[in-house]
Amino acid sequence: xxxxxxxxxxxxxxxxxxxxxxxxxxxxxxxxxxxxxxxxxxxxxxxxxxxxxxxxxxxxxxxxxxxxxxxxxxxxxxxxxxxxxxxxxxxxxxxxxxxxxxxxxxxxxxxxxxxxxxxxxxxxxxxxxxxxxxxxxxxxxxxxxxxxxxxxxxxxxxxxxxxxxxxxxxxxxxxxxxxxxxxxxxxxxxxxxxxxxxxxxxxxxxxxxxxxxxxxxxxxxxxxxxxxxxxxxxxxxxxxxxxxxxxxxxxxxxxxxxxxxxxxxxxxxxxxxxxxxxxxxxxxxxxxxxxxxxxxxxxxxxxxxxxxxxxxxxxxxxxxxxxxxxxxxxxxxxxxxxxxxxxxxxxxxxxxxxxxxxxxxxxxxxxxxxxxxxxxxxxxxxxxxxxxxxxxxxxxxxxxxxxxxxxxxxxxxxxxxxxxxxxxxxxxxxxxxxxxxxxxxxxxxxxxxxxxxxxxxxxxxxxxxxxxxxxxxxxxxxxxxxxxxxxxxxxxxxxxxxxxxxxxxxxxxxxxxxxxxxxxxxxxxxxxxxxxxxxxxxxxxxxxxxxxxxxxxxxxxxxxxxxxxxxxxxxxxxxxxxxxxxxxxxxxxxxxxxxxxxxxxxxxxxxxxxxxxxxxxxxxxxxxxxxxxxxxxxxxxxxxxxxxxxxxxxxxxxxxxxxxxxxxxxxxxxxxxxxxxxxxxxxxxxxxxxxxxxxxxxxxxxxxxxxxxxxxxxxxxxxxxxxxxxxxxxxxxxxxxxxxxxxxxxxxxxxxxxxxxxxxxxxxxxxxxxxxxxxxxxxxxxxxxxxxxxxxxxxxxxxxxxxxxxxxxxxxxxxxxxxxxxxxxxxxxxxx
Numbered sequence: 060x061x062x063x064x065x066x067x068x069x070x071x072x073x074x075x076x077x078x079x080x081x082x083x084x085x086x087x088x089x090x091x092x093x094x095x096x097x098x099x100x101x102x103x104x105x106x107x108x109x110x111x112x113x114x115x116x117x118x119x120x121x122x123x124x125x126x127x128x129x130x131x132x133x134x135x136x137x138x139x140x141x142x143x144x145x146x147x148x149x150x151x152x153x154x155x156x157x158x159x160x161x162x163x164x165x166x167x168x169x170x171x172x173x174x175x176x177x178x179x180x181x182x183x184x185x186x187x188x189x190x191x192x193x194x195x196x197x198x199x200x201x202x203x204x205x206x207x208x209x210x211x212x213x214x215x216x217x218x219x220x221x222x223x224x225x226x227x228x229x230x231x232x233x234x235x236x237x238x239x240x241x242x243x244x245x246x247x248x249x250x251x252x253x254x255x256x257x258x259x260x261x262x263x264x265x266x267x268x269x270x271x272x273x274x275x276x277x278x279x280x281x282x283x284x285x286x287x288x289x290x291x292x293x294x295x296x297x298x299x300x301x302x303x304x305x306x307x308x309x310x311x312x313x314x315x316x317x318x319x320x321x322x323x324x325x326x327x328x329x330x331x332x333x334x335x336x337x338x339x340x341x342x343x344x345x346x347x348x349x350x351x352x353x354x355x356x357x358x359x360x361x362x363x364x365x366x367x368x369x370x371x372x373x374x375x376x377x378x379x380x381x382x383x384x385x386x387x388x389x390x391x392x393x394x395x396x397x398x399x400x401x402x403x404x405x406x407x408x409x410x411x412x413x414x415x416x417x418x419x420x421x422x423x424x425x426x427x428x429x430x431x432x433x434x435x436x437x438x439x440x441x442x443x444x445x446x447x448x449x450x451x452x453x454x455x456x457x458x459x460x461x462x463x464x465x466x467x468x469x470x471x472x473x474x475x476x477x478x479x480x481x482x483x484x485x486x487x488x489x490x491x492x493x494x495x496x497x498x499x500x501x502x503x504x505x506x507x508x509x510x511x512x513x514x515x516x517x518x519x520x521x522x523x524x525x526x527x528x529x530x531x532x533x534x535x536x537x538x539x540x541x542x543x544x545x546x547x548x549x550x551x552x553x554x555x556x557x558x559x560x561x562x563x564x565x566x567x568x569x570x571x572x573x574x575x576x577x578x579x580x581x582x583x584x585x586x587x588x589x590x591x592x593x594x595x596x597x598x599x600x601x602x603x604x605x606x607x608x609x610x611x612x613x614x615x616x617x618x619x620x621x622x623x624x625x626x627x628x629x630x631x632x633x634x635x636x637x638x639x640x641x642x643x644x645x646x647x648x649x650x651x652x653x654x655x656x657x658x659x660x661x662x663x664x665x666x667x668x669x670x671x672x673x674x675x676x677x678x679x680x681x682x683x684x685x686x687x688x689x690x691x692x693x694x695x696x697x698x699x700x701x702x703x704x705x706x707x708x709x710x711x712x713x714x715x716x717x718x719x720x721x722x723x724x725x726x727x728x729x730x731x732x733x734x735x736x737x738x739x740x741x742x743x744x745x746x747x748x749x750x751x752x753x754x755x756x757x758x759x760x761x762x763x764x765x766x767x768x769x770x771x772x773x774x775x776x777x778x779x780x781x782x783x784x785x786x787x788x789x790x791x792x793x794x795x796x797x798x799x800x801x802x803x804x805x806x807x808x809x810x811x812x813x814x815x816x817x818x819x820x821x822x823x824x825x826x827x828x829x830x831x832x833x834x835x836x837x838x839x840x841x842x843x844x845x846x847x848x849x850x851x852x853x854x855x856x857x858x859x860x861x862x863x864x865x866x867x868x869x870x871x872x873x874x875x876x877x878x879x880x881x882x883x884x885x886x887x888x889x890x891x
Contacts, residue, residue, distance in 0.1 A: 061080050061082060062080065063078045063081075064078060064079065064080075064081055065077060066079060069110070069113070070088075070113065071113050071114045071118045072084060072091070072117045072118075072119065074118060074119050087117070091116045091117045092116070094356075095352060095356035096116065096350065096351065096353075096362070096363060097351035097352075098348070098349075098350055099339075099343070099348065099350075100112045102343055103346045103348060104346065105346075108348075108374060111370075111374075112366075112370075116366070122358065124361065126426050128361075129358070129421055129424075130421075130426065131238075132357055132358070132361060132417070133421055133432070134435050135165060135166040135169055136162060136163065136165075136166055136357060136413065136414050136417060137414060137432075138165065138198050138439050139158065139162040139163070139165035139166065139194060139198055139414075140162045140412060140413075140414040141436060141439045141443065142443070143157040143194060145440070146211075147159075147392070149211075149447065150211045151392075152393065153211055154224075154391040154392060154393065155193055155225070155391075155392060156189040156190045156191070156192065156226050156392075157191070157194070157388065157392060158190065158191035158194045160321065160354075160384050160385040160386045160407070161190075161191065161319050161321070161354055161382055161385075162413055163355075163357055163360050163382060163384070164191055164194075164317070164319060164354075164382060165191075165194055165195065165198045167317060167361070167364050167380065168195065168199050168283065168317065169198075170360075170361050170365065171283060171315055171364045171367065171368050172199070172243070172245075173236065173238040173239060174364065174369070175368045175371070175372070176241050176243055177238075178278075178368065178369075178372045179278050179279060179372075180243075180278070180279060180281045181241070181242075181243055181280070182244040182245075182268055182272075182279060182281070183244070183245050183246070183280075183281055184265040184268065184280065184282045184283075185245070185246065185247045185261065185282070185283045186247070186248045186250060186257035186258055186260065186282075186285065187247065187250065187257075187284070187285035188250065188255075188285065188286070188287055189227065189252070190287060190386075191285075191319065192228075192247075193207055193225065193226060195247065195285075196228075196230055196247065199245070200230055200232045200247060201232060202230050202232060204443065204446035204447075204450070205446050205449050205453065206460050206461075207225070208447055208450035209450050209453045209456050210225035210228075210456060211225070212450070212451075212456075214454065214455050215455055215456075216455060216456055216457065216458055219458065219646065220458040220642070220643050220645070220646050221643045221644060223644040223645060227249060227250055227251060227252070227644075229246070229247045229248050229249035229461060229462070229463030229645065230245075230461055230462075230463060231245070231246045231463050231465055232244075232245045232246075233245075246264070246463050247463060248261050248264060248463050248464075248607070249463050249641075251636040251637070253632050254286075254294060255290050255296045255300075256296060256632050256633065256637070257603075258284055258296055258297060258300040259300045259303065259599070259600040259602075259603030259604040259607065260603045260604070260606055260607035260610075260633075260637065261282050261284060262282055262300060262303060262304075262309070262311050262314065262607060263603065263604035263605055263606060263607025263608040263609075264607035264608065264610055264611050265280055265281070265282035265314075266309065266311050266608060267607065267608040267609075267610075267611035267612060267615075269311065269312070270546075276375060277310075277312025277313060277375055278312075278372075280311075281311075281313075281314075281371070282311050282314045283314070283315050283316075283317065284314055284316050284317070285316075285317050286316060286317070286318045286319070287319055287320075287321065287324065288318055288321060288322065288323075288329070289323070289324020289327065289332050289333075289338070290324070291318050291338050292332065292338040292340070292341060293324070293333065296599050296600060297341055298341055299597040299600035299601075300600050301347075301377065302344070302595050302597070303595060303597075303601070303604060304376075304377050305345065305376075306594075307592075308550070308590060308592035309592075309594070309604060312375040313370075313371040313374065313375045313377055314371075314377050315367050315371055315378055315380070316342065316347075316377065316379040317380045317382065318379065318380065318381045318382060320354075320381050320382055320384060321385060321386040322383070322384075322385060322403075323386060323400060325390045326390070326396075326398070326399040326400070337349070337351070339381050342379045345376070345377055346376070347376060347377040347378055347379055348378055348379070349378075349379045349381060350363040350366065350367060350380050350381065351381040352381065352382060352383065353383055354382045354383055354384035355384075355416060357417050360380075360382065364380065367380050385403075385407050385410070386407075387407060387412075418432045458645070458646045461645065461646070462645070462647060463610075464610040464611060464647055466613045466648075469613045469614075470724070470725075473724040474724060475698065475724050476691045476724070477691075478694055478719065478722040479722040480722070480753075480755065481714075481718040481722050481754075481755055481756060482715075482751050482752040482754040482755060483718075483750065483752065484752060485747055487535075487538075487539055487542065488527075488535055488539075488747050488751070489522060490582070491535050491538035491579075492518065492527065492535060493519075493522060494578050494579075494581065495518060495531065495538070495578050495579065496516075496518030496519045496521075496522060498515065498566070498576070499566070499576040499578075499581075500581075505568055505574070506568055506569040506570045506571075507566055511566065514563060518531060521744070525746055525747040526745065526747070527710045527744065527745055527747070527750070528710055528743070529561065529710050529713065529734065529738045529743065530563070530738065531710065532709075532710025532711060532713045532714040532745060533562070533710070533713060533714070533717070535714055535750065536713065536714045536717035537616070537717070538579055540587070540616055540718060540721055541579065541582060541583070541587045541588075541589055542582065542583055543721075544614075545587055545614055545615060545616055545721055546587045546590070546612070546614070546616070547587070547590070547615070547618075548589075548590040548591075548608060548616070548618070549564075549590070549591045549592075549618045550590075550591075550594050550605050550617075550618070550619055550620075551594050551618075551619050551620035551621060551622070552593065552594055552601075552620075552621070552622040554591060554593060554620050555591050555592070555593050558620075558622050558656060559738055561739070564577060564578070564579060564591045565577055565591065566578070577589065577591065597629075598621065598626055598627060598630040599629055599633060602619050602627075602630040602633045603630070603633045605617050605618075605651060606633060606637055606638060606649060606651055609649045610647060610649055613648070613650065613726050614721070615650075616650065616652065616720055617650070617651050618651075618652040618653075618654055619651065619653055619654070620653075620654040620733075621653070621654070621655050621656065621669070622656075623656050623666050623669075624656045624657040624668065624670070624732065625665045625666060625667065625668055625669060625670070626665075627655055627669060634653075634674075638651065638702065638728050639677045639701055639728075640701065643701060648725060648726040648727070649726055650720045650721070650723075650726035650728070650729070651729070652728070652729045653728070653730050653731060654731050655731065655732055656669065656733050657669035657671060657706070657732040657733065657734075657735075658732075658735050658737075658781065658782045658833065659833045659834065659863075659869075659877070660736055660877075661870075661871075661874050661878070662870075663870060663871075663872040664868045664869050664870050664872060666870075667869050668834060668869035668870060669732055670838070671706070671808075671834065671838070671839055672834075672838045672839055672840070672842060674702070674704050674730045674809075675704055675809055675843035676842075676843070677701070677702075678701060678702065678704065678809040678810070678843075679699075679700055679701040680696075680699070680810050680811065682843075682846035682847050682850060683846065683850055684850070685850050685851060686813065688813075688814050693812075693814075694723070696810035697723065697725075697810060699810070700727065700809065700810045701728075702730055703716075703727050703728070703729045703730065703807065703809065703810070704730045704807075704808045704809040705729065705731055705732070705806055705807045705808060706731075706732040706780040706805075706808060706840075707731070707732075707733075707781075707806050708734075708743070708760065708780075708781055708782070708784050708785075708804050708806065709743065709744075709745045710743065710744060710745040711749035711750050711754070712745075712756060712757055712760070712806050713731075713733075714745075714750050715750070715754070715755055715756035715757075716729065716731070716756050716806075716807075719756050732780075732781055734782055735782075737782055737785065742788075743785065756806075757806055758805075758806055758812040758815055759803055759805050759807075759815045759819065760803070760804040761819055761822075762801035762803055762819075764797055764801075765797055765798050766802075769798065770823050770824075771824075772798055772799065773798075773799060773801045774799045774800065774825070774827065774891050775799065775801070775826050775827045775828075775829060775889070775891060776800075776801045776802075776803065776820065776826040776827070776828055776829070777800060777802045777829045777830075777831050777888055777889075778803050778804075778816070778828070778829070778830050778831070778844070778848070778858075779803075779804060779805070779830070779831045779832065779888075780805045780806070780832070780840055781804075782833065783831060783832060783833045784804050786833075786881065787831060787885065787888060788802060790888075790889055791889055796889065796891065799891060800891070801823055801826065803816075803819050805840075805844070808843065809843065811843075811844065811847045811851075813850070813851045816847075816851050820856065828857065828859070829859055829860075829861050830844055830845065830858055830859070830861070830862075831861045831884070831887075831888040832862040833863070833881075833884060834862065834863065834869070835862070835864065835865055835866040835869070836860060836862060836864055836865045837866070838866075838869060839862070841860055841862070845858060845860075861884060861887040862884050862887070862888075863880055863884060
């Protein structure tokens with residue numbers, strides 16, 4: 060053991076010494092790896108990165124802290140512990156999901172923020188589950204204590220919204236970091252009880268902040284994600300989010316993950332909740348180093364936080380801190396953990412809190428005295444008591460105090476019920492279309508696929524005819540917004556080309572790898588940037604990411620397109636918990652657009668339906684109340700509803716509704732059923748005349764044929780939406796009943812256009828009213844429109860249904876059955 064050995068280049072235990080006795084080598088390695096810290100990094104396939112980590116842990120004395128830092132750590136631990144103790148005394152019967160057993164989380168987060176701020180970070184975007192959230196809001200973000208205490212008081216709200224439970228709320232704070240003396244921004248994103256659902260939202264918000272601040276390497280904006288052990292290993296969204304971490308248009312240049320590892324999930328032991336040895340093993344897929352640390356050793360935790368911050372700054376990659384701790388209470392404060400973990404909780408009840416352990420250690424070292432420890436504790440207790448007394452005078456709580464993404468200046472000076480026009484000058488339409496129909500200028504050697512040459516030629520022919528198809532209508536909407544300085548971001552699976560090979564926003568050189576041309580990014584010298592990016596094969600994480608991106612800047616059009624609308628239900632949690640209810644719960648607006656290819660075209664149950672009925676079922680308008688008609692009726696409806704659901708049938712209407720997202724003085728999510736066969740349908744084209752100045756989005760498109768010229772002779776008025784209109788007009792023409800049947804398209808389904816529908820019905824007083832749809836009766840729009848049409852007509856006229864019968868499956872997989880169903884639905888719709 061006393062024999063000396065030459066130290067290899069791969070270790071740093073020697074410091075300046077080249078040889079050491081074996082006994083000393085073992086001691087130093089045990090000091091580095093066999094005490095309070097366990098480091099997982101040998102799977103990383105970079106020698107440089109592995110050696111960097113070795114140096115941070117093996118160098119003798121590298122963990123030493125000075126007395127000033129130890130006193131600061133004790134003070135922060137005192138506040139973390141004191142906050143939970145105070146709430147436990149004052150609100151003993153309330154759920155608060157306290158941090159007892161992992162009070163070190165607060166000093167850990169503050170250390171990450173301090174270290175990162177010293178390295179240049181100015182803004183922190185954080186996501187976390189409910190455990191410890193109130194403590195983080197108070198002691199990390201410095202949310203006023205009065206705001207937190209009033210949440211326990213059961214007061215009425217003093218502003219809009221339905222609100223949320225206190226341990227789901229987010230916040231945004233700007234404050235001085237006293238350690239570095241720099242101003243920083245801190246945001247905690249509001250989160251539902253779906254523990255890890257906020258992960259991609261945080262990443263999208265972080266990426267957007269980096270994008271708008273020109274922070275191309277992530278040096279100024281950092282995301283921090285907190286996790287529970289059971290959720291980190293059990294929730295698939297964690298894996299999906301990790302896989303965005305190094306994709307060019309989704310990376311946030313490294314996230315610091317902190318796991319509060321209670322070693323239990325609600326009542327479930329780890330041996331029952333995961334198959335991997337550690338709850339953090341999911342992070343290995345992206346070569347993220349994992350630092351396991353005993354949460355009862357505060358100084359070891361601080362060292363790990365410093366190393367994690369330095370790693371992220373140096374390599375711009377994800378890193379995981381695993382705080383191995385315990386949960387002193389049950390899942391919440393009124394839960395009894397002894398029912399299911401009796402042995403574990405017998406041990407826990409005998410453990411001293413980490414504050415006591417660390418205070419004893421520092422008193423023993425002579426860093427502080429017992430009196431000083433008490434003084435720090437009493438000082439914070441006094442602050443809490445004063446805030447508690449002050450909070451008692453409050454009579455209301457305000458949801459606006461908890462906004463996580465404030466839009467400074469966006470709402471000021473605007474008429475809340477006035478939208479800017481969406482029509483544009485014809486010269487702009489022509490210019491954008493020509494660019495969209497052209498190969499890269501000044502690049503004669505850029506070889507384009509022959510099939511694409513034909514597509515570009517057909518676009519040029521459409522310009523000559525002053526018409527646009529679906530792809531051109533979308534391109535003109537995007538291009539005109541870019542011209543006005545509005546950033547446009549389109550994301551999703553295969554969106555660059557388009558699932559149905561109609562879009563082609565990125566042209567690829569046929570002979571040179573990675574040589575590409577994006578025409579919409581090259582329209583004008585001073586335009587806003589245009590981002591179009593194929594995503595990973597994920598709906599949940601990518602939709603969450605785009606939601607986060609859209610929350611950051613109201614002056615941007617952010618769109619997510621599903622490969623097929625049917626696949627949106629893989630992201631149902633984001634749709635239900637964030638998009639449909641986010642404004643009501645958290646006063647948080649978003650103008651995010653969901654483009655969902657929808658239509659029954661014989662492609663089977665999973666390539667037919669975007670489940671339109673689900674979005675309509677979640678709209679917040681009352682079917683039994685007819686709103687008062689007025690000059691601002693249409694925009695007032697948009698202002699009042701939680702989201703907009705539309706099924707456009709013309710490229711011009713698509714153009715207007717996309718531009719309207721930015722023209723509105725507020726932001727609402729737009730759920731857009733988009734076509735498949737209509738992308739190339741000869742009748743589904745629009746003239747420039749429908750897009751120029753003075754035109755606007757048409758909530759309904761009334762009958763314009765011969766039936767409209769003689770309303771008294773019309774026997775049937777059909778209302779429909781989307782693609783089925785083109786089937787109906789073809790069948791009507793074939794049957795020779797164009798004078799007897801009027802067909803009106805409902806383009807904006809929600810909010811429901813009561814005024815225009817009533818106007819149409821009044822125009823044809825003797826006509827039967829029919830709603831025709833291609834979806835099955837228990838799907839599509841029928842259940843939504845039927846009571847609303849009845850309300851619009853004061854229940855004086857009846858509307859009947861024509862379409863497929865009820866079904867458990869959205870569509871048949873048999874081509875012959877599909878054809879028979881279409882024939883029957885057209886016969887039923889047009890039967891006089």
